Amino acid sequence: MRVQLSINGEKHEADVEPRLLLVHLIRDVLRLTGTHIGCDTTHCGACTVLLEGRPVKSCTMFAVQANGKSLMTVEGLEQDGKLHPLQEGFMAEHGLQCGYCTPGMLMTGYAFLGKHPTPTEDEIRVAISGNLCRCTGYVNIVKAVQHAAATLREGAAR
Amino acid sequence: MTPRTSLDVGGMGHSIKRKEDPRFIRGKGTYVDDVQLPGMLWLDIVRSPHAHAKIVKIDTAAALATPGVLAVITGQDLAKYNLHWMPTLMSDTQMVLPVDKVMYQAQEVAAVLATSRYAAADGAAAVTVEYEPLPVVVDPKKALEPGAPVLRTDKKDKKDNHIWHWEWGDRAATDRAMAEADVTVKQDIYIPRIHVASIETCGCVAHFDKVNDKLTVWMTTQAPHAIRTVFALVAGHVGLQEHKIRIISPDIGGGFGGKVPVYPGYVIAVAASVLTGKPVKWIEDRMENLQADSFARDYHITAELAAKKDGTLTALRIKTLADHGYTDAAANPSKFPAGLFHVCTGSYDLKAAHVEVDGVYTNKPPGGIAYRCSFRVTEAVHTIERMVDLMAHQLGQDPAQFRLQNFVKPEQFPYKSALGWEYDSGNYGGALLKAMEQIDYARLRKEQQEKRQRGQLMGIGISSFTEIVGAGPSKHFDILGLKMFDSCEIRIHPTGKAIARFGTKSQGQGHETTYAQILAEELGIPARDIQVEEGDTDTAPYGLGTYASRSTPVAGAAAAVAARKVRDKARKIAAHLMEVAEQDLEWEPGKFSVKGAPDKFKTIQDIAFAAYTNHPQGLEAGLEAVSYYDPPNLTYPFGSYICVVDIDAGTGEVKVRRFVAIDDCGNIINPMIVQGQIHGGLTMGLAPALYEEISYDDNGNIQGGSFIDYLLPTAVETPKWETGHTVTPSPHHPLGAKGVGESATVGAPAAIANAVVDALWHLGVRHIDIPITPAKVWKVLREKGVTE
Amino acid sequence: MIPAAFEYHAPASLDDATALLARLGEEAKILSGGQSLIPLMKLRLSSPPHVVDINGIPGLSYIREADGVLAIGALTRESELEESEIVRARYPLLHDTCKVIADPLVRNLATIGGNLAHADPANDHPATMLALGAEVVARGPSGQRRLPIASFFTGPFETALAPGELLVEIRIPAPAARSGGAYFKLERKVGDFATAAVAAQLTLRSDGAVEQAGIALTNVGLTPIKAVQAETSLRGKRLDDATIAQAARLASAASEPAADLRGSVAYKKDLVRVLTGRALRKAAERADRRR
Incomplete structure (x- = not known):
C-alpha cells in the first residue's frame, strides 16, 4: 500500500505491507533511528512519537494507519539549530543516561508541556508513566521537565 | 571536596554536562539496531515451548518455502563445524543450537535467515518442531534428591545435577562461636531470579568480509575485547583469527550485567555471516530477552547469625x-564460583564466618549475571542486612543503634574481614548517623509508635551495606584466564587537544565525561578538549570491560596513571623549553612553572606543541602514554539507607513514603553523574524488592516472561529519592575514588524489606521474601488476624 | 515481534464497514484503537486474514449530554474522556475509570468502544458501564439496535454483537441529583490490568438512604460481574458501616476470580470486599456533594 505522511514537517511516501508497524516505517524505511523499540507488549514507550500532536506508541500502530497524518519524532525537536528547552532540560538536569528511552521521554514531555505549562511533580510522574527508564530512577527526568516548563514560561512571558 | 581545577577545565568535583548527551537528546545515538548495511540479512530464532524435551524432528520445508527465507540453521548444521556447543564464562558448556534435546523453555532450537525482519519472523513461525517431552526439574532442592532426572546427559560421567560445592571461611571456629553464642537467629531467605531488562535488548550485526577475511561485529557487549578473544578461541578452527576480528560495541541502551555473556544468537549470526559472506542482523525481542538471556540471583539461602547478650555480633554461617x-554460565571471576558472596559479613566486625554454596542444574535458562551488582554482592548484602535486623529486633534493640554498636570502626581500616577481604577504608557510623539526621530518625520512630497505637502500619528500614568493587587484582581475578586489569591510552595532539581510549565500555554511565574529567584533573587540558573512545577493539587498548562497578576503580585509575606518564614526559619537554632543570619545575593542573618564578611557565598546550615541533634531542617526539592498570586491591564503597514504608492493611500494598540514601564512594569525579547513578541504582533496588521476579511453574513454564508480568517500576511507583554523601577516599586508588554504579541496587532491597518487617514485627512477622507483593503482605496480615 | 500478513480495509462509512464485516465474517477483526488487537497480532495470538480499520469513519467520536443521556461515540479515545469537562464534573465513576486504563500513551489511541467490544474481563469500562446501567448501540447491515449493557457480555472476549455488527455508541443515563460514583482498582503498577477493581454508582434520597446502587467488578471472573445482590442489599438503606460491610461481603461472594501471578483466589475475593467498601464510601461522599 502507498502511504503518505508528514514527519517533522517533511512529506514522506512509501510502499508498505499493511502489517508494517509504524515504528519500522520510521526506523527501517525512513531511517529516522532516534525512535527506539524496547518491548513487544506496548509497555515501555521507547517508540513514542507524536501523532497529530498526541504521544502514541508507534510499535502499536500500523504504518497504514498513519496515512495522511502528521507525525513528529525526536529528530523534529531541534528547530533551526536551536535545541528545544526540553532537550536543554534533559542535559542540564542529567535526565538521561544510556539515552535509549530518552527520545520517547522527550516526545511525551513535549506533548505534556503543551497542555500543562505549570505541572506539579505528581502530574509529570503520571504523564511519563507509559515510558520506562531503567537508568535514571526518574528523579532527574521529572526535574528536566520542570526545567523545560520554567524555560517555556519565561519565553511566553517575554 | 573543592575542585582543584576551574569549571572551564572541568576536572574532578565539577558537575559538568555530559559529553554524550548532545547526540542522545537529538536521537542521534547509534545503537546496534540502528546499524543497517547494504545487503544485510535478518536472523530470527525458533524457540522451545518445552522446558525439557527430546527433539524428534525439525521440519523446515514450510519455512524454506516462505518468501524471503534463505536458510534454516539447526544444531546439526552447526555440528558440522563443531560450533553447536560453546564454553561458558565459568568453563561449563552451553548449546548454541541443540542437536538432540532442549533444556529450558525458550531455548534456541533453530534460526531462520531471511532478506527482511518480517520474512525472518514468518520463517520462524513456519518451522515446525516435533518434541518428546522429558521430565522437568524446576526446584533445585529436588534436583539434588536421589533419583532426580540427570539433566546433563551430554556429560559422560555426570550422575547427578550437582555442579560444584564451594566453601570459604573457618568452619570450626564458626561452629564453635555459634555454639557458644547467647543468642542466635536463623532464617531461610530466597533471593529470586530477576532480569536486568535494559530497555535496549541484545543483538548484533555480524559482517564477514570474504575478500579481506575480516569479521566485524557490532554487538551489545559490555566487554568487547574479551568477546574478541573468546570468538578467536572458539572459532579459530573455522578460520577466525584474532587480528581479523573486530568487535564494535556502539551506543549501548543499558547493560547492568546482561550484556556481558555471549548468547547463542550472536554466535549464530556470526556463523551465518561467515557462511554467506553477507551482513547478518539479529535483534532479540523483549520476550526472548527476558526468557532466554542470563538471569541474576536465584539463591536459596539459610543464614544463622550469633551474638552475645550485650548485642555484640560474633559469627555468621x-x-x-x-x-x-542448565549450565553454569555465571559471569564471575574464575576463582570464585559464587562470586564475591563471601563479602557477606558486610559492615560488621564479625570474628568468625563460614559460607557454603552448592551450584545446581535445573531446567531453566543459564546465567548468574549481576543485575547491576558486583558478582553476588547483593545476595551477600541482603542476607547480612536482613539477619542483622532480625537480631536487633530479636534482642529488642533499635536497629540503628545495634548497627552502630557492631560496625567495623574507622580506626580498624584497613580491615581484614573474617572471610579474608581487606576493606580499604570506611566510616560506616558516619554514613548511618548522617542518614538518621537527614530523615529525622527519632521523629519517625515516635510517629511509628503513635501510628501503631491507632492500628496503622508504618515501618522504618535500614541497610548499611558495604560493596566490593573494582575487580580486580590479577593475583586473584581473571575471567577465562584473562586478568582483570583495565586500560587507558592517551594521545595529546600538537594543538593540545587529546584523544583517550579505554578497554571499558559505557552503557549509560557517562564514561566520555567522567574519563575526560579525570584527564582534565591530571593534565589540566579542558575536558571538552578530550575525546574519549571505547568499544572498538581495533582501536582501543585491551581491557576486560564495564561491569561490577569496575570502570572508575580500574580504568579510571589507568587514566590517572597514563596521564601521569604523559605529565612526566611533559616535564622533560617543559624543562627543555624553559632551559631549567626538571626538578626546578612545579606542576599545577595545566602548566609547569619555575619554582619561585611563577610567571615563567609553559602550559600543557605549549608543551604538546613542542612535543611535535621542538622536542629535546634524545627524547622521542610525541606525547602519549598507555597504562594497563592492575589494581592492588578492590575498593569498598559503602552507605546507609533508611526507608519509610506505609502498608495498606486492606490491600497489602507497600508504599515507600521516603527513602534517604547516604553513599560513600570515596572521592567524587562528577557529582551530578554520581547522584544519577545512585538514583538509577535505587530504582533497580526498589524493583526486585517490591515488583520483579521470574519464576517457573512445575512444568518449567516461565512466569514473568514479558513486560506484562515482569514489572519494571514506572515513575509513579518510584519514590522521590533523597540522596547525600560522605567522602572516605580509597587509600590505594590513584584518585581516591571507589566506584558507585551499583551501590544503590545492592543496598536498597534490604532497606525496603527491613522496613516492611519492621512495620509488622509486633504482629509476629519475622521475614518476607522479596519481591514483597501486595498478595504476599495480604496473606501475612490475614494470617496474623489483621484486616480492614 | 512481527504480526502475520493480513489484508487491510479502511471503510469510509458505517454502511461500508458493516457490509464488509458481514461479508468477511470470522475472518475479519475490527481495528479501533488497536491497543489490545495489535499486541495480540504481534504475539501472533491473533492472526486475522482481514483487518477492518474503522478509524476513518467519520462521526464516531463525540461526548455529548442531551435528553438525560450521556452519549459517547465508540471511537472516542480514553484520553478524550479523561479530558472531558462533562465527564469530570458529572460522571466521576467514568472519570476515575478512564484515568487508570493502561497508561497515558495507550489512552491516546485506545477507544471506549474497543475497550467494551473486546470484552476482556480485565478491561475496566465493562464494570463501570454495568454500574452505570449504560446501553450500547450496535449497528449492523440491517440497521441499528440498542442493548442494555447487562446483556452485552456473553463470555470471555464474547459479546452479544452479531457478525457484521459494530458497536457505535455508549449511552449512560445522566445522573440524578445526589448521585456519585467511584472506581477503585488495585494494579501492581501503572499499565497493569487490575488484580481486582470495583465500580460503584449510588443515587441517594434526600434522607441519605440509597435510592439506587450499581456495583460491578473487574477481572474477577470470566466476564465482568454485576454484583446484583450487593446492589439490592443497599436499596433503601442508609450507608452505615454495617450496611457497607454487608454489601462488600455480597460483592465479594459474587466474584469468581482465578489464581494467577496477581494473587490467589482468596486474595482477590477479599480485595473485592475491601475495594467495594472503599468505592461505596467514595461514591456516597461524592453523591452527598451533588445535592
Whole structure:
C-alpha cells in the first residue's frame, strides 16, 4: 500500500505491507533511528512519537494507519539549530543516561508541556508513566521537565 | 571536596554536562539496531515451548518455502563445524543450537535467515518442531534428591545435577562461636531470579568480509575485547583469527550485567555471516530477552547469625543453593564460583564466618549475571542486612543503634574481614548517623509508635551495606584466564587537544565525561578538549570491560596513571623549553612553572606543541602514554539507607513514603553523574524488592516472561529519592575514588524489606521474601488476624 | 515481534464497514484503537486474514449530554474522556475509570468502544458501564439496535454483537441529583490490568438512604460481574458501616476470580470486599456533594 505522511514537517511516501508497524516505517524505511523499540507488549514507550500532536506508541500502530497524518519524532525537536528547552532540560538536569528511552521521554514531555505549562511533580510522574527508564530512577527526568516548563514560561512571558 | 581545577577545565568535583548527551537528546545515538548495511540479512530464532524435551524432528520445508527465507540453521548444521556447543564464562558448556534435546523453555532450537525482519519472523513461525517431552526439574532442592532426572546427559560421567560445592571461611571456629553464642537467629531467605531488562535488548550485526577475511561485529557487549578473544578461541578452527576480528560495541541502551555473556544468537549470526559472506542482523525481542538471556540471583539461602547478650555480633554461617539453570554460565571471576558472596559479613566486625554454596542444574535458562551488582554482592548484602535486623529486633534493640554498636570502626581500616577481604577504608557510623539526621530518625520512630497505637502500619528500614568493587587484582581475578586489569591510552595532539581510549565500555554511565574529567584533573587540558573512545577493539587498548562497578576503580585509575606518564614526559619537554632543570619545575593542573618564578611557565598546550615541533634531542617526539592498570586491591564503597514504608492493611500494598540514601564512594569525579547513578541504582533496588521476579511453574513454564508480568517500576511507583554523601577516599586508588554504579541496587532491597518487617514485627512477622507483593503482605496480615 | 500478513480495509462509512464485516465474517477483526488487537497480532495470538480499520469513519467520536443521556461515540479515545469537562464534573465513576486504563500513551489511541467490544474481563469500562446501567448501540447491515449493557457480555472476549455488527455508541443515563460514583482498582503498577477493581454508582434520597446502587467488578471472573445482590442489599438503606460491610461481603461472594501471578483466589475475593467498601464510601461522599 502507498502511504503518505508528514514527519517533522517533511512529506514522506512509501510502499508498505499493511502489517508494517509504524515504528519500522520510521526506523527501517525512513531511517529516522532516534525512535527506539524496547518491548513487544506496548509497555515501555521507547517508540513514542507524536501523532497529530498526541504521544502514541508507534510499535502499536500500523504504518497504514498513519496515512495522511502528521507525525513528529525526536529528530523534529531541534528547530533551526536551536535545541528545544526540553532537550536543554534533559542535559542540564542529567535526565538521561544510556539515552535509549530518552527520545520517547522527550516526545511525551513535549506533548505534556503543551497542555500543562505549570505541572506539579505528581502530574509529570503520571504523564511519563507509559515510558520506562531503567537508568535514571526518574528523579532527574521529572526535574528536566520542570526545567523545560520554567524555560517555556519565561519565553511566553517575554 | 573543592575542585582543584576551574569549571572551564572541568576536572574532578565539577558537575559538568555530559559529553554524550548532545547526540542522545537529538536521537542521534547509534545503537546496534540502528546499524543497517547494504545487503544485510535478518536472523530470527525458533524457540522451545518445552522446558525439557527430546527433539524428534525439525521440519523446515514450510519455512524454506516462505518468501524471503534463505536458510534454516539447526544444531546439526552447526555440528558440522563443531560450533553447536560453546564454553561458558565459568568453563561449563552451553548449546548454541541443540542437536538432540532442549533444556529450558525458550531455548534456541533453530534460526531462520531471511532478506527482511518480517520474512525472518514468518520463517520462524513456519518451522515446525516435533518434541518428546522429558521430565522437568524446576526446584533445585529436588534436583539434588536421589533419583532426580540427570539433566546433563551430554556429560559422560555426570550422575547427578550437582555442579560444584564451594566453601570459604573457618568452619570450626564458626561452629564453635555459634555454639557458644547467647543468642542466635536463623532464617531461610530466597533471593529470586530477576532480569536486568535494559530497555535496549541484545543483538548484533555480524559482517564477514570474504575478500579481506575480516569479521566485524557490532554487538551489545559490555566487554568487547574479551568477546574478541573468546570468538578467536572458539572459532579459530573455522578460520577466525584474532587480528581479523573486530568487535564494535556502539551506543549501548543499558547493560547492568546482561550484556556481558555471549548468547547463542550472536554466535549464530556470526556463523551465518561467515557462511554467506553477507551482513547478518539479529535483534532479540523483549520476550526472548527476558526468557532466554542470563538471569541474576536465584539463591536459596539459610543464614544463622550469633551474638552475645550485650548485642555484640560474633559469627555468621550461611548455606546456599545456587540455581544455575542448565549450565553454569555465571559471569564471575574464575576463582570464585559464587562470586564475591563471601563479602557477606558486610559492615560488621564479625570474628568468625563460614559460607557454603552448592551450584545446581535445573531446567531453566543459564546465567548468574549481576543485575547491576558486583558478582553476588547483593545476595551477600541482603542476607547480612536482613539477619542483622532480625537480631536487633530479636534482642529488642533499635536497629540503628545495634548497627552502630557492631560496625567495623574507622580506626580498624584497613580491615581484614573474617572471610579474608581487606576493606580499604570506611566510616560506616558516619554514613548511618548522617542518614538518621537527614530523615529525622527519632521523629519517625515516635510517629511509628503513635501510628501503631491507632492500628496503622508504618515501618522504618535500614541497610548499611558495604560493596566490593573494582575487580580486580590479577593475583586473584581473571575471567577465562584473562586478568582483570583495565586500560587507558592517551594521545595529546600538537594543538593540545587529546584523544583517550579505554578497554571499558559505557552503557549509560557517562564514561566520555567522567574519563575526560579525570584527564582534565591530571593534565589540566579542558575536558571538552578530550575525546574519549571505547568499544572498538581495533582501536582501543585491551581491557576486560564495564561491569561490577569496575570502570572508575580500574580504568579510571589507568587514566590517572597514563596521564601521569604523559605529565612526566611533559616535564622533560617543559624543562627543555624553559632551559631549567626538571626538578626546578612545579606542576599545577595545566602548566609547569619555575619554582619561585611563577610567571615563567609553559602550559600543557605549549608543551604538546613542542612535543611535535621542538622536542629535546634524545627524547622521542610525541606525547602519549598507555597504562594497563592492575589494581592492588578492590575498593569498598559503602552507605546507609533508611526507608519509610506505609502498608495498606486492606490491600497489602507497600508504599515507600521516603527513602534517604547516604553513599560513600570515596572521592567524587562528577557529582551530578554520581547522584544519577545512585538514583538509577535505587530504582533497580526498589524493583526486585517490591515488583520483579521470574519464576517457573512445575512444568518449567516461565512466569514473568514479558513486560506484562515482569514489572519494571514506572515513575509513579518510584519514590522521590533523597540522596547525600560522605567522602572516605580509597587509600590505594590513584584518585581516591571507589566506584558507585551499583551501590544503590545492592543496598536498597534490604532497606525496603527491613522496613516492611519492621512495620509488622509486633504482629509476629519475622521475614518476607522479596519481591514483597501486595498478595504476599495480604496473606501475612490475614494470617496474623489483621484486616480492614 | 512481527504480526502475520493480513489484508487491510479502511471503510469510509458505517454502511461500508458493516457490509464488509458481514461479508468477511470470522475472518475479519475490527481495528479501533488497536491497543489490545495489535499486541495480540504481534504475539501472533491473533492472526486475522482481514483487518477492518474503522478509524476513518467519520462521526464516531463525540461526548455529548442531551435528553438525560450521556452519549459517547465508540471511537472516542480514553484520553478524550479523561479530558472531558462533562465527564469530570458529572460522571466521576467514568472519570476515575478512564484515568487508570493502561497508561497515558495507550489512552491516546485506545477507544471506549474497543475497550467494551473486546470484552476482556480485565478491561475496566465493562464494570463501570454495568454500574452505570449504560446501553450500547450496535449497528449492523440491517440497521441499528440498542442493548442494555447487562446483556452485552456473553463470555470471555464474547459479546452479544452479531457478525457484521459494530458497536457505535455508549449511552449512560445522566445522573440524578445526589448521585456519585467511584472506581477503585488495585494494579501492581501503572499499565497493569487490575488484580481486582470495583465500580460503584449510588443515587441517594434526600434522607441519605440509597435510592439506587450499581456495583460491578473487574477481572474477577470470566466476564465482568454485576454484583446484583450487593446492589439490592443497599436499596433503601442508609450507608452505615454495617450496611457497607454487608454489601462488600455480597460483592465479594459474587466474584469468581482465578489464581494467577496477581494473587490467589482468596486474595482477590477479599480485595473485592475491601475495594467495594472503599468505592461505596467514595461514591456516597461524592453523591452527598451533588445535592
